[in-house]
Amino acid sequence: MNESHKPEQKDTLTFKDFKTDYIPVWCKGCGDFGVLASLTKACANLGLRTENTSIISGIGCSSRLPAYTKTYGFHTIHGRALPVATGLRVARPDLAIFVVSGDGDGLSIGGNHFLHACRRNVDLTMIVMDNEVYGMTKGQASPTTPCDWEKSKLTPQGTHIDPINSIALALSAGATFVARSFSNNPKQLQEIIEQAHNHKGFAFIQVLSPCVTFVPEQKNWKNIVEDSTKPMASNRYQALSMLGDLGNFETGIFLKENKHEFFEKNAKHTNPLLDQSNNNDQAIINNFLTEFEV
Amino acid sequence: MLYKTLNMAIVGSGGDGVISIANSIIKYGASQGYYGVTSRASGPQIRGGEVAGYVRLSTNIIGTPARRQHLVVAFNVNDIKVFKAELVMREETTLIYDNSKGDIPDDFILTAGNTIGIPFNKIAKSIPGGRVNMIALGVIASILKMKLDVLHQQITTQFINKGENIVNSSIKCLNAGYEFLDSDSNKSDNTNTNKTTYQLESVNPNNTHKHILISGNEASGLGALKAGIRFVAAYPITPATEVLEWIAPKIKELGGSLVQAEDELASIGMVIGASFGGIPSLTATSGPGLSLMQEFIGLSVTAEVPATIINVMRGGPSTGIPTKTEQSDLNSALFGAHGDNIKITVAPNSIEDCIHATQWAVYLAEELQTLSIVLSDQLLGQTIAVIDKPIFKDYKAQRKLYQENLKQTYNRYLITDDNISPMAIPAQKNGEYTATGLEHLENARPSSDPLNHRVQLGKRRDKIISYDYGDYAIDVKGSDDATTAFICFGSITNALYDAQNLLAHEQNTKIKVISIRLLSPLPLKLLHDQLKNISDIIVIEQNHMQQLYRYLKSFKLFDTKNHISIAEPGPLPLRGIDVVRLFNDTLQNNHKS
Numbered sequence: 001m002n003e004s005h006k007p008e009q010k011d012t013l014t015f016k017d018f019k020t021d022y023i024p025v026w027c028k029g030c031g032d033f034g035v036l037a038s039l040t041k042a043c044a045n046l047g048l049r050t051e052n053t054s055i056i057s058g059i060g061c062s063s064r065l066p067a068y069t070k071t072y073g074f075h076t077i078h079g080r081a082l083p084v085a086t087g088l089r090v091a092r093p094d095l096a097i098f099v100v101s102g103d104g105d106g107l108s109i110g111g112n113h114f115l116h117a118c119r120r121n122v123d124l125t126m127i128v129m130d131n132e133v134y135g136m137t138k139g140q141a142s143p144t145t146p147c148d149w150e151k152s153k154l155t156p157q158g159t160h161i162d163p164i165n166s167i168a169l170a171l172s173a174g175a176t177f178v179a180r181s182f183s184n185n186p187k188q189l190q191e192i193i194e195q196a197h198n199h200k201g202f203a204f205i206q207v208l209s210p211c212v213t214f215v216p217e218q219k220n221w222k223n224i225v226e227d228s229t230k231p232m233a234s235n236r237y238q239a240l241s242m243l244g245d246l247g248n249f250e251t252g253i254f255l256k257e258n259k260h261e262f263f264e265k266n267a268k269h270t271n272p273l274l275d276q277s278n279n280n281d282q283a284i285i286n287n288f289l290t291e292f293e294v
Numbered sequence: 295m296l297y298k299t300l301n302m303a304i305v306g307s308g309g310d311g312v313i314s315i316a317n318s319i320i321k322y323g324a325s326q327g328y329y330g331v332t333s334r335a336s337g338p339q340i341r342g343g344e345v346a347g348y349v350r351l352s353t354n355i356i357g358t359p360a361r362r363q364h365l366v367v368a369f370n371v372n373d374i375k376v377f378k379a380e381l382v383m384r385e386e387t388t389l390i391y392d393n394s395k396g397d398i399p400d401d402f403i404l405t406a407g408n409t410i411g412i413p414f415n416k417i418a419k420s421i422p423g424g425r426v427n428m429i430a431l432g433v434i435a436s437i438l439k440m441k442l443d444v445l446h447q448q449i450t451t452q453f454i455n456k457g458e459n460i461v462n463s464s465i466k467c468l469n470a471g472y473e474f475l476d477s478d479s480n481k482s483d484n485t486n487t488n489k490t491t492y493q494l495e496s497v498n499p500n501n502t503h504k505h506i507l508i509s510g511n512e513a514s515g516l517g518a519l520k521a522g523i524r525f526v527a528a529y530p531i532t533p534a535t536e537v538l539e540w541i542a543p544k545i546k547e548l549g550g551s552l553v554q555a556e557d558e559l560a561s562i563g564m565v566i567g568a569s570f571g572g573i574p575s576l577t578a579t580s581g582p583g584l585s586l587m588q589e590f591i592g593l594s595v596t597a598e599v600p601a602t603i604i605n606v607m608r609g610g611p612s613t614g615i616p617t618k619t620e621q622s623d624l625n626s627a628l629f630g631a632h633g634d635n636i637k638i639t640v641a642p643n644s645i646e647d648c649i650h651a652t653q654w655a656v657y658l659a660e661e662l663q664t665l666s667i668v669l670s671d672q673l674l675g676q677t678i679a680v681i682d683k684p685i686f687k688d689y690k691a692q693r694k695l696y697q698e699n700l701k702q703t704y705n706r707y708l709i710t711d712d713n714i715s716p717m718a719i720p721a722q723k724n725g726e727y728t729a730t731g732l733e734h735l736e737n738a739r740p741s742s743d744p745l746n747h748r749v750q751l752g753k754r755r756d757k758i759i760s761y762d763y764g765d766y767a768i769d770v771k772g773s774d775d776a777t778t779a780f781i782c783f784g785s786i787t788n789a790l791y792d793a794q795n796l797l798a799h800e801q802n803t804k805i806k807v808i809s810i811r812l813l814s815p816l817p818l819k820l821l822h823d824q825l826k827n828i829s830d831i832i833v834i835e836q837n838h839m840q841q842l843y844r845y846l847k848s849f850k851l852f853d854t855k856n857h858i859s860i861a862e863p864g865p866l867p868l869r870g871i872d873v874v875r876l877f878n879d880t881l882q883n884n885h886k887s
Contacts, residue, residue, distance in 0.1 A: 022739060051723050056567070066728045067739065072720040073728030074570055076563070077593050083527075083555065083563025087575065088720075090551050091525050091568035095720050113563075116556035263551065270549030271573055272522035273660070273693050281548055285520050286686075288544055292506035293683060294324035 031183030031209030062129035079109030118173035131211035139214035177203035228252035306369035311427030316347030327497035357788030423463030432471020510674035511536035517652030522691030524550030527564035534606035572719030592631035618865030622837035638666035643787035657689035713757035767817035772806035792870025
C-alpha cells in the first residue's frame with residue numbers, strides 16, 4: 001500500500017484517501033463507479049476520517065463497494081446489510097455509517113429490513129444503486145424492473161408485476177430523509193450524500209445507476225434524468241401527496257423531516273472489551289444475583 | 295406423615311391464578327430452607343385455556359419435576375384430563391376439587407386415594423374481593439402444615455403495591471381456606487373433608503447455604519451479562535423469550551442496550567453488526583429462529599466476528615410442540631449452516647449451569663472469534679428452582695484486539711500460531727478493513743485461490759479444535775470401577791443421575807454418567823480417558839433420530855465397545871424412573887436379539 005495514503009499522517013483527507021488500490025469487479029460503464037466516486041468525495045468533504053467511517057453492504061454488484069474504500073467495512077450476506085448496520089449504529093454511536101445496496105438486495109430479499117429500518121428512523125444513510133436488474137447473477141428481473149421487460153431467461157414473457165416505487169415505499173414506511181439521484185450526476189449525488197449524512201435519522205437515497213451490460217437501453221438515462229422542481233417536503237404526508245406528479249427520472253431531495261431518531265438518547269455505549277477494569281459493572285451484576293435470593 | 299419430598303399440582307383455567315399459587319408455595323418453601331422446583335404446563339390456548347402449575351418441595355436439592363403427585367388441587371376437575379400424561383394420581387394422592395357447581399362427573403375415573411370437595415367459588419363470593427386461588431392456597435397451607443404467619447407476611451409483601459384492600463381480602467381468603475377443613479360446621483353429607491396432612495421433614499439446620507429462586511432462562515441471561523454481553527437483539531419466541539425479557543432492563547443498568555428486531559434474521563444480523571463494532575453481543579431464540587439464523591451463522595464463522603446464540607430447544611420439527619421440551623436441535627446447532635464451518639456448541643446441564651455455560655459460551659466466542667451456541671431447552675429454561683446461591687466463574691469476554699501500528703499494513707485474517715488474528719474495531723487507526731463472507735486472503739481481500747481457501751478453512755478449524763477447553767468440557771459422576779457408562783447432554787443429565795442412584799440401590803448396577811457440556815468441538819481426549827475402563831455404553835438423549843449417538847459414532851468413540859442408543863423424544867421431561875425402565879427394556883431386547 002502506498003505510504004503517502006496513510007490517513008493519520010494528514011489533517012485533511014481527499015477522496016483518494018478513501019479509496020483502495022483494489023480494482024472493482026464492475027463492468028466498464030457501470031453506474032456504480034460514479035457512486036463510489038461521489039461517496040468518497042462526500043466523505044472527504046464532510047471531513048470524515050477513514051477509521052471513523054464504516055460502510056456496510058449485502059450481496060450483489062453494488063455490495064462490492066466497501067472493499068474499494070479505505071474505511072472499515074462489512075460485506076455481509078444477501079439482503080441483510082441493514083440489520084448489521086443497525087446493530088453497529090446502536091453499539092457505536094460515534095461512527096459515520098453508510099449502507100450500500102442494490103434494488104434486489106435492498107428491496108427484495110432485504111425488503112422487510114428496509115421497512116423496519118425506515119420506521120425505526122435509525123440514524124443511517126442508505127444508498128440503493130438501482131439498475132432495475134440482478135446483475136451479479138447475469139440479468140434477472142428485480143423488484144424495480146418494468147413489468148414488460150422480456151430479456152430475462154427466468155421471466156421471458158416479462159414479470160407482469162408492477163415495479164416497486166422505492167421512494168413511495170421509504171416515505172410510507174417512515175424514512176425521514178428521502179432522495180433520488182443519478183450516478184452520472186456526481187456533483188448532485190455528492191451533495192445529497194452529504195446532506196443525508198448530516199440528517200439525524202434514516203436517510204434513503206435511490207441512485208439511478210445503469211447496468212450497461214444487461215440493460216444497455218439504460219445508457220439513455222442520461223438523456224431523460226432531470227432535476228426535480230418539486231419543493232422539498234418537511235413531513236411525509238406532504239411528500240406522499242406529490243408522488244403522483246413525480247416522474248421516475250426526477251432527482252432531488254423529496255423529504256427532510258425532523259423526528260426522534262432510534263436510540264438517540266443512548267449516546268454512549270459501554271465496552272467491557274476495552275474497559276476490563278470496570279468494577280462498577282461487577283458490583284451491579286453481583287447485585288442481580290442477590291436479587292434472586294429468597 | 296413426614297416426607298422428604300412432596301409433589302403437588304394445581305390445575306385450573308387462565309384467570310384462576312394457578313401459577314401464582316405455585317409461586318407462593320415455592321417461595322414459602324424456599325424461605326423455610328427447602329429446595330424445590332416449579333414448572334408450568336398449558337393447554338393449546340394462549341390465554342384462558344387450561345393451566346397446570348407443578349411444585350416439588352424437598353429437603354434435598356432436586357432437578358427433575360415429578361409426575362406422581364401427593365396433592366392435586368383442581369378448580370374444575372375436567373381440566374385435569376388435559377394433563378393426564380404428566381399428572382399421575384395414585385393411592386397416596388389427595389385430590390381437592392371445587393364442588394361449588396356439583397360433584398365429580400360420573401365419567402371421571404378417580405385414581406386418587408383421597409378426594410375432598412371444597413366450594414372454592416362459594417367461599418370466594420362470600421368474601422368481598424375474594425379470589426379462589428387465595429382460598430386454595432389456604433387449604434394447601436393447612437394440609438402441608440405451613441406457618442400461617444410466614445404466609446401472611448409473604449402475601450402482604452407480594453400485594454402491598456396493589457393496596458391495602460387487596461392485602462386484606464387476600465389474607466381473609468387465605469384464613470378461610472386454612473380453617474375450612476378443620477371446622478366442624480363444614481362437615482355435611484355431600485362434602486368429604488377427610489383431611490390427610492403431608493408435612494416435609496425439617497431441613498438440616500447445618501445447611502447454611504444461601505438459596506436463590508431462579509429459572510434457567512433467567513440464569514442464562516445472568517451468565518450472559520456476567521461474561522460481558524452489552525448488546526442484545528431480540529425477537530420473541532417460546533420458550534426463549536424470558537431470557538430476553540430478563541435482560542432488557544438489566545442491560546440498560548450496565549450501559550448496554552437491547553433492540554427488538556423485526557425477525558430472527560435481523561436479530562442475529564444486529565448482533566453481528568454490534569460485535570463488529572467491538573461490543574460482545576448475543577441473542578436468544580428457539581428451533582425455528584435458529585433455522586432462520588443459519589446463513590448469518592456461516593457469516594460469523596467465516597468473517598470471524600464473535601457472536602453467541604442461546605437456543606432454548608422445544609419440541610420440533612417445524613412449529614412442533616412449542617411449549618414443551620425436547621433435545622432435537624443438536625443437528626441444527628452442529629451442522630446447520632452451509633459449507634465447511636465449525637463453531638462452538640455448549641449445553642448447560644442444570645439450572646445453575648445455565649449461568650456458567652452461557653458465560654463460558656460468550657467467553658469462547660470472543661476468545662476464538664467465532665460463533666457459539668448455547669443449547670438449553672424448555673425444561674431448563676422455564677423451570678423455576680430453589681438452588682444454592684452459586685459463585686460466578688471467571689469467564690469474562692476478551693478479544694485479541696489489534697494494537698494500533700501506523701507503520702505496518704494491517705492483515706485482518708493473519709495466520710498466527712494459535713490461528714487467532716488480532717481484530718481491529720472501527721475507530722482504530724490503520725486497522726481499516728472490510729470484513730467479508732467471501733473467502734478472503736490474510737489481508738481480507740476476496741479470493742478464490744484454491745490454496746488460500748485451504749489455508750483459511752484450516753485456520754478457522756484449527757483455532758477451534760486445537761484450543762484447550764479444560765475439564766469443564768464434560769461432567770462425570772460415578773465410581774471408577776463402573777464398566778457401564780451413560781452418555782448424555784443438557785437437561786436430561788439430572789434424570790440420569792437419579793437413574794444412576796436407583797440402579798445402584800435397587801439393581802446393584804454401577805453406572806458412570808458422562809454429561810457432555812462442550813458438544814462442539816467434541817472433547818475427544820477427555821471422553822476417551824473416561825471410557826477407558828468402560829465396556830458398555832448407552833447414549834441417552836431426548837430426540838427421535840439418535841442425533842447425539844450418531845454424532846459420537848462418527849468420531850469412532852466406542853467402536854470397540856458394546857454400545858446402544860436410547861433416543862426418546864419429548865415432550866414429557868425424562869425422569870430417573872423412565873431412564874431405568876428404558877435401560878432395562880433395552881437390555882432385555884438386546885439379550886433377545
